[in-house]
Amino acid sequence: AQSVAQPEDQVNVAEGNPLTVKCTYSVSGNPYLFWYVQYPNRGLQFLLKYITGDNLVKGSYGFEAEFNKSQTSFHLKKPSALVSDSALYFCAVRGTGDYKLSFGAGTTVTVRA
């Protein structure tokens, strides 16, 4: 069975500071890993994904994530957070050859001015 853990329900940072949202996963075989962001009363927006290749993945809005196979982690990072980054962030994983995308419970990010 595949699963995703986002250990922090909430992350609070000051604008301009680095932002990190943690994600660990469990899956059979090679993982496909995704980050999505959800703004209030909106659907999920795709941020970035890791399929294969370079462990550091760059995505939309200045976000990046690092795939660490030994630690089974895929943490989301942004060097300098903006107030507009305040939202709910979801990590998701899928195993090779599987249709099912498993989501973490989500992490609420609040960036204060």
Added chain:
Amino acid sequence: NAGVTQTPKFQVLKTGQSMTLQCAQDMNHNSMYWYRQDPGMGLRLIYYSASEGTTDKGEVPNGYNVSRLNKREFSLRLESAAPSQTSVYFCASSEAGTSGGNRETQYFGPGTRLLVL
């Protein structure tokens, strides 16, 4: 290019009533999905359709049925709504199911908020 659209945006039902949630995508995607989102539980897959003409159960299919009407449309039906089905429902689509990683990204609709009294 509207992406993934869902109707209605909001619905209130009484226990036992039925309704159909509609979803359409204009990206020529092969695979479509229905999820429900509940606080603290992330998104859970209800049903999916890997390609036109096929549907399969996901993680929480009980109480739901689906129809892949054509390549564009994938509907979710609640035959007899229960309060436990109060949730936000999201439809998503992707170019492919499992055939290639770069075609796997799922794109989501804006959601339908359902309240069952």
